[in-house]
Each structure stands twice: as C-alpha cells, then as structure tokens.
Amino acid sequence: MTVTIKDVAKAAGVAVGTVSRVLAKNKTVSEEIRTRVEEVIQQLGYTPNSLGRNLRLNRTDLIGLVIPDITNPFFAELAKHVEMMASAEGYSVLLANSHDDPAAEQQQVQTLLGRLPSGLILVPVSESRIGDLVSGTNTVTVDRPLKGQTLVGVDNRRGGYLAADYLLSLGHRRLGYMGGPQILDVARERYEGFISRIEEFQQQHPSRSFAIQTVDGNFDYRAGEELGNRLLRQQHPPTAIATASDQQAIGLMRAAADIGLSIPDDLSIVGFDDIPLASLVLPRLTTIRQPLAEIARIALDAILKRSSATECKLEPVLVERSSTRAWPA
Amino acid sequence: MTVTIKDVAKAAGVAVGTVSRVLAKNKTVSEEIRTRVEEVIQQLGYTPNSLGRNLRLNRTDLIGLVIPDITNPFFAELAKHVEMMASAEGYSVLLANSHDDPAAEQQQVQTLLGRLPSGLILVPVSESRIGDLVSGTNTVTVDRPLKGQTLVGVDNRRGGYLAADYLLSLGHRRLGYMGGPQILDVARERYEGFISRIEEFQQQHPSRSFAIQTVDGNFDYRAGEELGNRLLRQQHPPTAIATASDQQAIGLMRAAADIGLSIPDDLSIVGFDDIPLASLVLPRLTTIRQPLAEIARIALDAILKRSSATECKLEPVLVERSSTRAWPA
DNA sequence: TTGCAACGATGAAACGTTTCATATTGACAG
DNA sequence: CTGTCAATATGAAACGTTTCATCGTTGCAA
Structure with a gap:
C-alpha cells in the first residue's frame, strides 16, 4: 500500500488540507506545523500522487509531440529541443510517430488528445485530414501547415x-x-x-x-x-x-x-x-x-500561451562549408 | 464546459454506472438502453475523461523511455520501435533524454516516475546512481546494465x-x-x-x-x-x-x-x-x-509482465556488405 | 400462490488531490 | 469586558471515473 496524503495528515495529527498547503509552499501555515508535517513526509516517504492531482486540477503538464518519424535526423533534432525545453519547465513529452500515414496520424493524435495534454506539437502528414480533430485544442503545427492551426517554421x-x-x-x-x-x-x-x-x-x-x-x-x-x-x-x-x-x-x-x-x-x-x-x-x-532550437522554443511558447503568434516564419541562414566552390567563367 | 459521463447519464435518463458499463462493452446491459446511451454519447460528443479514469483505476497506460540522446541514430531507432509497439497496445510513450549526465538522468527518471507510468524503459548513464530510485518500480534496462534491474540487450x-x-x-x-x-x-x-x-x-x-x-x-x-x-x-x-x-x-x-x-x-x-x-x-x-526490434519487443514484454526474464542477451548477427574484403596472403 | 433465479439497472463509495467556506484562537483596541 | 481582526487550521466538496452491493422486475418451477 502506498502512502497517501491522508496517512501523512493522520500521522502528523493535522487535517489533509493542511498537508496540501505545506506541499504547495503556501504562506498561511505556521512554522511549527510545517516542520512537523515535513518530518512526517520524510519519514513515511510520501510522494504526492499525480493522478489525484491531475484530476483535481484538470491538467497534466504533458506535451504531445506527433512527428512523421523520429528516425529522421531533422525530427529527432526537433524532438530533442522540444524535450529539453519542455522538461526544463516541468512538462513531459508524449512522443508519437505518424509514419507519414494519415490514418496512423489520426489514430495517434486521437489517443494523445485523449490523454489531455496541455498542448500538442504536430508535424502534420501531407494529406492530413485531422483539422477538425485538433480544432479547439491547444495545438501548434511545426514545419508544415494545417488549416486553422498556428504554424511555426522556417521561411x-x-x-x-x-x-x-x-x-x-x-x-x-x-x-x-x-x-x-x-x-x-x-x-x-x-x-x-x-x-x-x-x-x-x-x-x-x-x-x-x-x-x-x-x-x-x-x-x-x-x-x-x-x-x-x-x-x-x-x-x-x-x-x-x-x-x-x-x-x-x-x-x-x-x-x-x-x-x-x-x-x-x-x-x-x-x-x-x-x-x-x-x-x-x-x-x-x-x-x-x-534554426531548430528557435523553432522549438517558439512552438513551446505558443503552446504555453506565452506568445499569441498565429504564424511564425523564421529566417533560414546559409551555412558555408566545403561542398561548394566558385565556378570559373 | 466539457461533457461528462454524468451529463450523458442525465440526458439518457439512466444512472452513471450504466453509462460506464455501456462504454466498457460489458454484457450486462439491455440492448435498448445500450443503443439509447450510445446515441446520446454520439449526440453530445462525449469522450471519456482519462484523468478520472486514471485515478479510479490507478493506471496510466504510459511507458517512460529514458535514453541518453534521441539524436543518436541507435537510440532513435530504439525509440521508434518502442513507440510503435507500445502504441499498438494502447500505451503511449513518455520520452526523456539524459544527455549521458547522471544528474539529468536522475531528474528525468524522477519526474517520469512521478507520472506513474506503467513501466520504465531505461538506458542508464554509465556512472548511474539511480539504482534505488527505480528499485521497486517496473523498470527494464536496455543496452546497459543497472544493478538489480532486468537487462535486455545484445550479447x-x-x-x-x-x-x-x-x-x-x-x-x-x-x-x-x-x-x-x-x-x-x-x-x-x-x-x-x-x-x-x-x-x-x-x-x-x-x-x-x-x-x-x-x-x-x-x-x-x-x-x-x-x-x-x-x-x-x-x-x-x-x-x-x-x-x-x-x-x-x-x-x-x-x-x-x-x-x-x-x-x-x-x-x-x-x-x-x-x-x-x-x-x-x-x-x-x-x-x-x-536486433533492435527484438530488443524493443522483449523490453516491452518484460514491462507488460508477459515475460519474467531477468536478463536477456540476444544474438548479434554479422551483416556482410561492401566495406570488407579478403586480404591476399 | 409462493419462492427463487436471472437479469438489469441503480446509487453510493472510492481513488488522491486541492480549495473554499468556516471555525478556532489569540491579541489587541475601545 | 466586548468586539474586531488577523492568523491558522479544519472539514467537506469537488474533479470524472469504475465497481460493488443492492434493489426491482420478470419469468418460471414447485
């Protein structure tokens, strides 16, 4: 049996709500009780159950990421940046591959949405017909457009x-x-x-x-x-x-x-x-x-409502290396 | 306001539990009511809220995957197989990168475990010190060993x-x-x-x-x-x-x-x-x-308790292509 | 007629949180 | 001594499910 907030409350001789407030680092709790509760938490090895929390708060801190193929270096790079930034903000990433197949994409988007993510970052399949599926959800499209959804990508x-x-x-x-x-x-x-x-x-x-x-x-x-x-x-x-x-x-x-x-x-x-x-x-x-890092950043900002851009085209830049050379006239 | 099972029940004039049983495709519900409820569901566009469900059932159908770097083609391939198989079974994949950094790994594993995944697939960092963190959880290690955890990889x-x-x-x-x-x-x-x-x-x-x-x-x-x-x-x-x-x-x-x-x-x-x-x-x-597909398969089976292997070393195979040649004596 | 299965449907409890309206206290001013 | 206020703690409700014990109907055998 795993230990719940109720057990902590009982053991500390306080009300459940009080324990909750201790965990929330709320100001309105006396120093004495705070330390007592914290001790008990330590002792019992209590760790808050996120399921209860999720239900109550109606949020998951999850970000869905649907891409054609994680094996493609470009998308892998995108995924990496999204994951890094998301986890730095306390979000986790739900990954799904669409294999460039509209049916699979629909399926994946559907189950991901069913998990009620805070937002969805999507690289839609070409003949994507999931417009209405994601409409009304907090979705940002990367690299490829989807009617009605905000797009971030390169120009x-x-x-x-x-x-x-x-x-x-x-x-x-x-x-x-x-x-x-x-x-x-x-x-x-x-x-x-x-x-x-x-x-x-x-x-x-x-x-x-x-x-x-x-x-x-x-x-x-x-x-x-x-x-x-x-x-x-x-x-x-x-x-x-x-x-x-x-x-x-x-x-x-x-x-x-x-x-x-x-x-x-x-x-x-x-x-x-x-x-x-x-x-x-x-x-x-x-x-x-x-600029993939920037793309990821902006997509995430849009998801987290820190930006309200409805479309964002970034400037690509030429990187000169050694596969090119002047051609004599 | 999104529509809940209660709304459906009210609209269909039945009890909440009945709607639940309709959704569970349970046998013990009369044909008449079943269709009525299904109609209402259709009409209201009801879709079950997984948070409530998760809490009640105490399960998430999530699989955590912690790898050093999704950008590495080998791990990308692993992730792809895991994701494909998992989603075929109704699970979703939570992805996290450890960047081969023990501290980051610990952090990632901790937050992933906090989301109460059904299982964790882990490619541990070399000097990993998360043994006790994952001990007692449903964890499988791939490619690299972690004391006390079941390992699947190539010989x-x-x-x-x-x-x-x-x-x-x-x-x-x-x-x-x-x-x-x-x-x-x-x-x-x-x-x-x-x-x-x-x-x-x-x-x-x-x-x-x-x-x-x-x-x-x-x-x-x-x-x-x-x-x-x-x-x-x-x-x-x-x-x-x-x-x-x-x-x-x-x-x-x-x-x-x-x-x-x-x-x-x-x-x-x-x-x-x-x-x-x-x-x-x-x-x-x-x-x-x-044999990465096989590795993924076995790791997943272990996670889903279909196998009880505690260690699994697979046979690598030589693939002859054209970068090798006989050397004259 | 009575009893009793079999079947369907019901209502409430439970899952683990957070939050909000109250209740309790002590201090302090009038 | 009374009233007020701030500071804290409490208890219960609520989030949306699933499940389980219960209840009401029927149909049928005794």
Whole structure:
C-alpha cells in the first residue's frame, strides 16, 4: 500500500488540507506545523500522487509531440529541443510517430488528445485530414501547415532563394534543383524560392546563357541518390545542385562519387536543414540552416500561451562549408 | 464546459454506472438502453475523461523511455520501435533524454516516475546512481546494465567475437580495434569478445605473424574520425579495423578517405549496431547487427509482465556488405 | 400462490488531490 | 469586558471515473 496524503495528515495529527498547503509552499501555515508535517513526509516517504492531482486540477503538464518519424535526423533534432525545453519547465513529452500515414496520424493524435495534454506539437502528414480533430485544442503545427492551426517554421521560399542566390554568386550557370515531394507545401515553397531568384537573375542578365533542371522525390538519402543519378548522368549535367534536404544532399554526394565527380571541384552541392551529419560528412556540406532550437522554443511558447503568434516564419541562414566552390567563367 | 459521463447519464435518463458499463462493452446491459446511451454519447460528443479514469483505476497506460540522446541514430531507432509497439497496445510513450549526465538522468527518471507510468524503459548513464530510485518500480534496462534491474540487450562479447572471427577468416593479420568509452560495460565487452577470438586464433596458429592495435573513445562520428587518424597515420597501419559503433565506422571511413585509402581495397571496416545509415553509406558498411526490434519487443514484454526474464542477451548477427574484403596472403 | 433465479439497472463509495467556506484562537483596541 | 481582526487550521466538496452491493422486475418451477 502506498502512502497517501491522508496517512501523512493522520500521522502528523493535522487535517489533509493542511498537508496540501505545506506541499504547495503556501504562506498561511505556521512554522511549527510545517516542520512537523515535513518530518512526517520524510519519514513515511510520501510522494504526492499525480493522478489525484491531475484530476483535481484538470491538467497534466504533458506535451504531445506527433512527428512523421523520429528516425529522421531533422525530427529527432526537433524532438530533442522540444524535450529539453519542455522538461526544463516541468512538462513531459508524449512522443508519437505518424509514419507519414494519415490514418496512423489520426489514430495517434486521437489517443494523445485523449490523454489531455496541455498542448500538442504536430508535424502534420501531407494529406492530413485531422483539422477538425485538433480544432479547439491547444495545438501548434511545426514545419508544415494545417488549416486553422498556428504554424511555426522556417521561411522556405527565402531558403530556396538563398540557395539560388549563393550558387549564382559563385558563378554557376548550369543549375540543378532536387526538390521534395511536391504535395508538401514546404517542398513547393523551397522550389519556388529557388526559381524566383533565378528568374530575377535572368531578367537582370537577359543575355547570359543559362540552364536549369529540376527533379523531385522524397526527402531521404535514397531518394537523393536516385535523383542525383538522374541529374548527373546526362550530356551536360549541372555544375551545382541545390537540394530540399541534407539527406538528399548526402545521397547526391554518393551518386556523384559513384560517377567519379569530385565535390566541390566538379560539382557544388547545397543542402537544406543543417542536420548534425551535414557538418560531419566529407566534404562538409554547405546548407541552408533551419534554426531548430528557435523553432522549438517558439512552438513551446505558443503552446504555453506565452506568445499569441498565429504564424511564425523564421529566417533560414546559409551555412558555408566545403561542398561548394566558385565556378570559373 | 466539457461533457461528462454524468451529463450523458442525465440526458439518457439512466444512472452513471450504466453509462460506464455501456462504454466498457460489458454484457450486462439491455440492448435498448445500450443503443439509447450510445446515441446520446454520439449526440453530445462525449469522450471519456482519462484523468478520472486514471485515478479510479490507478493506471496510466504510459511507458517512460529514458535514453541518453534521441539524436543518436541507435537510440532513435530504439525509440521508434518502442513507440510503435507500445502504441499498438494502447500505451503511449513518455520520452526523456539524459544527455549521458547522471544528474539529468536522475531528474528525468524522477519526474517520469512521478507520472506513474506503467513501466520504465531505461538506458542508464554509465556512472548511474539511480539504482534505488527505480528499485521497486517496473523498470527494464536496455543496452546497459543497472544493478538489480532486468537487462535486455545484445550479447556484446559475441558481437566482438564475430567481428574478429570474420576479419581473420578474410585473411587479415594486421588488425585494429576502435572501442567505445571503457567505462561502459558494453564497450568493454565488445572489446573483450574481439580480443578473445584473436587469442584463440593465435593459440591455434602460434607461428603466424600478427599485429593488433587498439584505441578507444566516444561512440560518435567525430570520435571515429579522430581515432581513425590515430590508427591509420603510422608506419604499418592495420589492414582491417573493427569499431564499437557504426557512427565510429563512418567517421573512420572519412579519415581513410582523407588519407587516400580506398575501402575495402586498402582497408576493411566492420561496424557495430547496423543503424539505417550503415546500409546507405558508400561503400555499404559491413557491420554487427543488433536486433533492435527484438530488443524493443522483449523490453516491452518484460514491462507488460508477459515475460519474467531477468536478463536477456540476444544474438548479434554479422551483416556482410561492401566495406570488407579478403586480404591476399 | 409462493419462492427463487436471472437479469438489469441503480446509487453510493472510492481513488488522491486541492480549495473554499468556516471555525478556532489569540491579541489587541475601545 | 466586548468586539474586531488577523492568523491558522479544519472539514467537506469537488474533479470524472469504475465497481460493488443492492434493489426491482420478470419469468418460471414447485
């Protein structure tokens, strides 16, 4: 039998409510009784039962986190930041994977909501149909939008723009773009940003000869390798490629190595996200960094109602490493 | 105001207990009332409050998972499997990172236990001093031991043994071993297994010339690269190296590439774990696979009291890929 | 008719808290 | 001595369930 607040009260010869007030560090309790109760607590090894507490207060101090796949370094990083910050504030994190499957997502969100978390941080599946499920709940969406929910993420257009701008400034004129799944707004926006800078450039320099090729597919390593082969195994391959994820970029590196292209001498690559592996791969990957810690921070603040932002687009930043190089004119 | 079971009861004109029995799909309720109640539930959009339920039943259907770092692919994979299996059984996962810091670990375990999870799955920090904290709770330890708690993991000695055996069988006679932090039993055991096969071999072939060099450090990419440089930049470097983690192995690959060694022609490498990246890196990494899905399964079974194993060492398996090659005599 | 199973439904207790309206006390001013 | 006030402690209610002992009906056998 575990010891309850009632036992403490009896043992200390006080009322239950008094013990509660002692625990709450409330001022209105005499020094004498406070120490007596604290002794008894120590003695009996009493530890408050959170279930009773939760019921009474109608709160759980839980934060639900639903992501496509914890195995994806990007989401793992997100989870890490969310967990760190949440636990620093006394919250715990309920983790669930949706495996990019709408049905699984719905299921996961449903059971997580059933646990009455203080809030839900969600990276929705592309064709997510859980809009009404989460409507009315304290939900924040990260990375991908969901109608009616507040979104925090990077400015993807800007990210794509930065990548194009950088490659152009290096003198590259035969460009490739490796996009993510085009159902995802994230993927489309990055692409649009990339293209917009290109068009801008072409208008400024109408005479320049210019080429651009595009492919798209999943965000993962394997897709990067496949799409890379498509881009590289042809007559006049690009001299520089921007990708929609670091994982793609790393896959692309392999494809290039297979063909015998050396990076950055024969091919410049710029990734997206800046996952930990990006700075460890050889050559170190130039990439568009998503400020994940900041994203997590803002998402959490929104959940905890410290901010009332309804949408928050953060500035991505170009991280120059050694997978890119100027292209001689 | 959210709708409670009382509201449903009133609206359906029945007792609260009856509604409860309808929800429990108990047999002892007449068809007529069952449908009536179900209609009302539908109508009011009633959804049972788990807090009340938790208190009454004294159970949470939560599983605590405390790991060093979700960002580590190995633990991410573990977390994924645990989460999948747990949620398939109606449990949710509470995630916490210890960052390999004993103090943080203690803190995390404490708050997680405070939430009264049905069980705790723990990868303890090396100098963990939380033995008494978890003693008496339903805890299972994965990968690393904790006195008095049931452990499930791979047979690390066997893993090391397999690696050595394989490299010897390929004809390598100048071997290197890259170990993990020697405070960790895991790391020591792998090393011992490796060495034991070597000694065995030397006794069988006392005449053969033979060399073996050892270094150790952290499990991560960076350590792999550094240690790799130590092993490779010398007079007579090994022709084959076994590592204590795939991350180390991948770091080692980079070090080798830097030096201009080609894998597997100049150097064979065998990793440990078989993280997803192992089969994606070029060349694909030969490695000692940990059956993580099985580990997760068994840990969960132990937590859910379906098994009463007090220790469970699983058989690692050698996965042959293309980072290893026979060495000409 | 009586008795008695069998079945369904009821009401209340219990789970462990927190909080709020009271009650008790002592001190102190009038 | 009375009245007031502040300071503390008390007891009970409430949070939303589940369960268990109880009760009321029926139907049926004796």
